Amino acid sequence: MRKTITTKNHETGESERISFDSVKKCPLCHAAFNGETMSSALAPFETENRRIYGLYVLHYCQVCGIGFYALYEPKSDPYSSSYSRDTIYTLVGAMPRKPESKDFIAEIGILSPSFVRIYEEANRAESYGLTSICGMAYRKALEYLVKDYLLEKHPNEATKITAETLSQSIRRIDSPKIRTLAERAAWLGNDETHYLKRHVDYSYLDIKDFLEAMVAFIQYEKTVDKAAAIPRI
Incomplete structure (x- = not known):
């Protein structure tokens, strides 16, 4: 589900409108997730010795009533150190999470x-x-x-x-x-x-x-x- 939010650029302090493809399932209860957001921020992070401009989002699941963090990276150029208003962010991962168990008879x-x-x-x-x-x-x-x-x-x-x-x-x-x-x-x-x-x-x-x-x-x-x-x- 694509969502658009207003978030703060941690480096400049300015507000930005960001679009991202939200995590589809709660990583804790595994229920379908609607992308509800409590807070967010744009900030850089390092991976494999390269700087990525990431979107950090604190989500809230209505089903289990627990919040979780998700990290999103730019879809067009994940290794860009700059931010573009046209960039779509995609999911890197969400934490904390619980494995979805397989139930055998x-x-x-x-x-x-x-x-x-x-x-x-x-x-x-x-x-x-x-x-x-x-x-x-x-x-x-x-x-x-x-x-x-x-x-x-x-x-x-x-x-x-x-x-x-x-x-x-x-x-x-x-x-x-x-x-x-x-x-x-x-x-x-x-x-x-x-x-x-x-x-x-x-x-x-x-x-x-x-x-x-x-x-x-x-x-x-x-x-x-x-x-x-x-x-x-």
């Missing part, structure tokens, strides 16, 4: 509590901008999901399943859809841990999508198993 938590915990930790790292490490965490979550899924189906093979490699475990999966998702997620997960990235058009976001699709298919399987267990009367 209870059956997934029972099947693999370690998967749910590691996925949540990866999601938290992602929300804090730690995108160089969250892919490795999603890859670890994948391994727990695959092995716990197989352990439930093949309890008598527990020793082999826990000791074998992830790729070996993936080949055990009967469902071609779940197997394909797990295999591709593992490929991309390896890219997140190795120096050479082979699948340059994909990222940790695709691993995340594949994990959520795997969870959905596992949920469908459990629902079908529940239906199949109903006796004819």
Whole structure:
């Protein structure tokens, strides 16, 4: 949502009319945000040894009733040390913030509590901008999901399943859809841990999508198993 406000230039002391594309969600409660502003200022800040003229805004969320800060930078020339009245400011980040948690159904938590915990930790790292490490965490979550899924189906093979490699475990999966998702997620997960990235058009976001699709298919399987267990009367 584009907003226009009157704010103070911290260096000159003059009032300026500024347009900016407001943060779309509250970083604390994650509700849709209308851009309500309590105060603001134009001031320079340093990044990568360069001076940027930024817009600092104190926002207020009507849903959770908490204020938060957002920093916006010039859209046209983010490394300009001067200010133009025609500049549109875009979001750099907002603080404080809380990770938006992913709610899995209870059956997934029972099947693999370690998967749910590691996925949540990866999601938290992602929300804090730690995108160089969250892919490795999603890859670890994948391994727990695959092995716990197989352990439930093949309890008598527990020793082999826990000791074998992830790729070996993936080949055990009967469902071609779940197997394909797990295999591709593992490929991309390896890219997140190795120096050479082979699948340059994909990222940790695709691993995340594949994990959520795997969870959905596992949920469908459990629902079908529940239906199949109903006796004819």
